[in-house]
Amino acid sequence: MATLYSWTIATTTARSAVVSALPAPTFAPTGSTGGGCNGVFHEQSYYLDLFDRIMPADYISTIEATPNGGYELFTAIATVGSRASRAVERFECGSYFIFAQGGACATCTVEFYRETIAAGAVTVKAGTIVSCSASGRRFRLTSDVFFSNASVGPETGVVQAVLYGWEYNVTGARTTARGETLPGEIDTIYTLIEDPAFGDPSIAVRQIVDAEGGRGQELDLLGADRGIARAASESDERYRLRCRSLPRVVTPRAIRESVLELYAPFGVEPQFIETWQQTYQEFYDAPQTTFPLHPEYNPNLFVYDDPRPSTPFRNRNIDSVEQFATFIVVVPSLSPCQDNGLAYDDPATSPSQLNSPYGRRSLGAYDIPADFDQTIASTGFYDGDDSGANAVVKGLYSLLQDIKLGGVTAIVELQGQ
Numbered sequence: 020m021a022t023l024y025s026w027t028i029a030t031t032t033a034r035s036a037v038v039s040a041l042p043a044p045t046f047a048p049t050g051s052t053g054g055g056c057n058g059v060f061h062e063q064s065y066y067l068d069l070f071d072r073i074m075p076a077d078y079i080s081t082i083e084a085t086p087n088g089g090y091e092l093f094t095a096i097a098t099v100g101s102r103a104s105r106a107v108e109r110f111e112c113g114s115y116f117i118f119a120q121g122g123a124c125a126t127c128t129v130e131f132y133r134e135t136i137a138a139g140a141v142t143v144k145a146g147t148i149v150s151c152s153a154s155g156r157r158f159r160l161t162s163d164v165f166f167s168n169a170s171v172g173p174e175t176g177v178v179q180a181v182l183y184g185w186e187y188n189v190t191g192a193r194t195t196a197r198g199e200t201l202p203g204e205i206d207t208i209y210t211l212i213e214d215p216a217f218g219d220p221s222i223a224v225r226q227i228v229d230a231e232g233g234r235g236q237e238l239d240l241l242g243a244d245r246g247i248a249r250a251a252s253e254s255d256e257r258y259r260l261r262c263r264s265l266p267r268v269v270t271p272r273a274i275r276e277s278v279l280e281l282y283a284p285f286g287v288e289p290q291f292i293e294t295w296q297q298t299y300q301e302f303y304d305a306p307q308t309t310f311p312l313h314p315e316y317n318p319n320l321f322v323y324d325d326p327r328p329s330t331p332f333r334n335r336n337i338d339s340v341e342q343f344a345t346f347i348v349v350v351p352s353l354s355p356c357q358d359n360g361l362a363y364d365d366p367a368t369s370p371s372q373l374n375s376p377y378g379r380r381s382l383g384a385y386d387i388p389a390d391f392d393q394t395i396a397s398t399g400f401y402d403g404d405d406s407g408a409n410a411v412v413k414g415l416y417s418l419l420q421d422i423k424l425g426g427v428t429a430i431v432e433l434q435g436q
């Protein structure tokens with residue numbers, strides 16, 4: 020004969036009874052990393068609420084209300100879910116230039132202490148390395164920590180992670196639900212630097228608060244993937260803009276903008292000439308009536324052994340193949356950048372007269388005043404040139420080779436040479 024059993028479970032108005040009756044939450048497409056990212060981070064409470072919604076209310080509420088009833092297992096699972104959610108958010112936000120950020124070192128305040136004052140006054144010097152015994156992550160003390168003759172501590176100091184990374188945001192001291200105190204992760208002195216040396220080797224360290232501010236180099240890694248290195252002291256915003264900007268290549272306008280940007284700091288503007296323009300004219304004694312109204316047209320432009328100055332641009336003739344796919348960049352002369360040449364009877368009488376807005380020129384040994392300080396200015400030599408200006412022109416040539424269309428010839432001409 021079948022036996023029927025029944026019993027009653029005393030339920031409480033725990034959070035599960037309330038949450039299970041609520042609709043599933045929705046989240047706006049915004050995250051915390053970088054601002055505006057679609058990655059969403061779920062806290063531990065999100066997963067606990069999820070358990071409350073998908074499990075019978077009388078079952079989960081009983082476990083939750085019973086001390087040591089097993090609800091800590093749900094809490095642990097929710098914590099794991101929260102950590103995984105954080106990793107997913109950081110990965111998603113760090114995968115796009117618009118949201119990714121550069122690396123940063125985590126920092127936190129730690130406490131140094133000792134058992135006795137027998138060693139007397141001692142200073143723990145900046146540069147001391149502390150670490151986490153469990154993970155081996157290391158931090159560097161940023162400023163000195165002083166123990167007086169009567170102090171056993173704790174004396175506080177700020178430490179900074181030795182490397183970039185989210186993983187350096189290590190946790191400080193924690194108090195569990197049972198009232199147990201768990202120590203912070205930073206608990207070991209890896210390299211102790213003291214004044215006087217080895218003044219008190221018994222000094223120890225402990226972490227009270229969480230380390231914060233550490234993050235990975237997602238933005239720099241994305242830039243490296245495109246072959247774009249971050250300049251010294253370049254901000255995330257500026258570096259992000261450079262990485263996101265589409266390369267200016269192929270089109271005449273793009274080439275012109277790139278060249279103008281290169282020469283903008285020198286206050287000069289190169290001249291751009293394409294072979295179809297009237298500025299480039301290869302006719303021999305062309306009739307005046309051909310282009311009577313064009314201001315740049317010269318009916319007698321190209322001649323052999325032309326005695327006229329080479330400025331403005333004239334007397335150039337490209338072969339019949341290249342003239343259909345060629346452009347010319349005429350570069351004006353720059354003020355001295357790093358000129359190693361010399362001139363006879365140089366009028367300079369002081370180092371300041373050798374300076375230019377972009378550098379300075381050297382001074383020849385002829386007619387130098389006896390009291391001239393040659394340690395300030397370099398001495399020129401025969402057949403010397405301006406290595407600084409030459410480097411700019413070489414950079415221009417390399418730039419043109421990189422951004423021009425295949426099959427197109429780019430010619431660089433130094434104005435007047």
